[in-house]
Amino acid sequence: MAFGIYIHIPYCLQKCLYCDFSTTSLEDPISPEEYIQLIIKEISTRHQEIPEKTVDSIFLGGGTPSLLEGFFFQLLFKRFKDSGFVFSESIEISIEMNPETVSERKIEDYLKIGINRFSLGVQTFKEDFLKRCGRKHTPQHSFKALEILSKYHLNFSLDLIYALPNQTLDDLKTDLHQALEFHPLHMSVYELTVPSHHTLSQGRPIEPTQIEMRQVIQETLENHGLFKYEISNFSQKGYESIHNSLYWSQQDYWGLGVSAHSYLSPKRFWNPYHLPTYKKQILKHLKIKDLPPSQKEVLSLSQKLTELCYTSLRTTKGLCLDQLNPFGLQIKEMVLSKIKNLQKRNLITIKDNHVSLTPEGELISNQVFVELTFLPTEIEFSSS
Template identity: 35%
Template sequence: MIPIKTAAQAAKTVRQDLSAVPQTVLVQYLSPGALNLSALPPLSLYVHFPWCVRKCPYCDFNSHEHKPDSDEAAYLDALRGDLEAALPLIWGRRVQTVFIGGGTPSLLSAQGMDRLLSDIRTLLPLELDAEITMEANPGTFEVEKFRAYRDSGINRLSIGVQSFNNEFLQKLGRIHHGDEARRAAEFAAKHFDNINLDLMFALPGQTLEQCEQDVQTALSFGTSHLSLYHLTIEPNTYFAKFPPAIPDDDLSADMHQMLRDQLSSAGYINYEVSAYAKPGRMSRHNLNYWQFGDYLGIGAGAHSKLSFPHRIVRQMRHKQPKAYMQAVAEGNAAQESSEVATEDLPFEFMLNALRLRDGFPVALFQERTGLALNTIERELQLAEQKGLLYRDYQTIAPTETGRNYLNNLQEMFLK
């Protein structure tokens, strides 16, 4: 285990920490470049837990089957070491949100989660009202363990229900049943104030009526946030090799419209492509992504996007858990690290910000990219002419047509 540094000790030694970084890396992060950010964006922390009970056939996330030799303590040691080594890159910045994703983080023991959050609080200055989210699988719900998670500081749950219908859960390879999903949602509603339920639609053999039954069941729990995802066949998954028969485009579109109508009638705002929230209950962590904020990612396969006054850098950790832990022990958790090219920044910004129904303030583009808005004036004009974009002196946002053809709108900003 890497020894704890107090804030005072770390402040005194940050220059020594930087002096230990290879000069090529220092140049990459700290040397002046073409950008000139007037302020650094909000900072979030993402923590990846890479294990699941079983890999789902549609899943292309970095997840691995949990085995008896999966060493929780050793992985927590690595997470702490990874975070401590990354401190010079985010020194002095407060963390607004924390998201513990996976994989299935709810496989962590209560003691393991308490240790993880304690390590994070020791090393990072969290905002007092920081949103701390954990993903959970209904098949791993244990009442006392989840109470302990809450007492450790988890204040938002994101529950991967996917469906309440046993037929579709079996087709999706989920380890839980519909009754378990209902019990998990009921328990969460009683013990957590801020809850998201993940649902999938356009499932193999699903009818419009079955899709509506799922969303009505989800709504019955009164949760503050719902995420709705169209089942897509991703490369390098079991479904890519053995594709199931899924609803055609017309039926999928009918399902999507029905879901929008049902959730709108229930008082939810479709503030992002796949996200629906009660007023004031949007996911602060995900909003930071979509507004091109910064995030430090630790854990196997985690991604980071970090801004400096003259640079924006992306990193990716080693994907395999054992390789990741070994890399942390050797002092180099990042497998890939690169600067975002100036010409790519407009597309990267718009790829995220145009997912939001209300778009973004005009000034945010320059604030987050360091580029003048006239950099994309031609593209903005063309998008307006096609009826895909609305803008005035305050706001730039997709129109309803732009939201329906979002890929086309985003691609207009690709150099």
């Protein structure tokens, strides 16, 4: 079993229109210095409640963690180690970076403290689209950042967003080709998701174009040696993200900082979304066991089963049918009958005891996931 740590750094240079993460500006009354001290307190208060001590991945996410200097993260790493955590020899330490924050000095600073994976949020190389999304960085910032990452031969991932308002198939192809010129070892290509009333939902490519876009992404990236291992993630063999894979295989992780979520099977808990509330809880030395009911839950059997199907079917490896054994024979049979129904419609395939989405199923994956959502009543009925 692998174990990971997620650290949320909420500071950003802007608020992008499509973003619903917990973010704030550098001018927030809670400064980065104070915020890091809060996370240090969180480690001290709660570390004894975390059973796993060997850390396989740390993900510095946000927000824009790359707004902060390396010594802030060094303080956190030291506190983890002083609290009994051991970083595994092959630990992956990733940081999310916005292009305008990348410099050679900063990369060297991060490398020195052990950060070994860089995730660059390019989103698109087209200036109009960046502006429309409310982002401050320009294509020039992205090119410069990518030149630096390439120069240092780093393990880096490049993030793109597609299905943006007024984006054509050719725009997407241009984005993909410009990205591939820098030979990233990993790419995450996410479809823009906003509710129908959102300002960015106007003028988006129609459904058939979006489907074509997904096909173009996969074909283009695979032709350049980046293989799909999850619905939105592609990498060269051996460069899959350890941290994200941990989420998709129901492994434990501890999330620290404002709004961060944790999963220590079978419990899930999370910190407040708003920074002042987070600060209040941390200053009160609130332990995990004392979090209010609105910030924790024990996964029911139906939730566990739904999550297992949902997360494993997102990956190309798929769901191993043996993973259904702990749920009992009757539940396994009930799930299998749903799976066979989906198989008949060519939405999923079963091979070598593994179930995975077919290309057709992937195109309507949300629909497939709805059919594999289990209600408590169904589970009780099957297990009774």
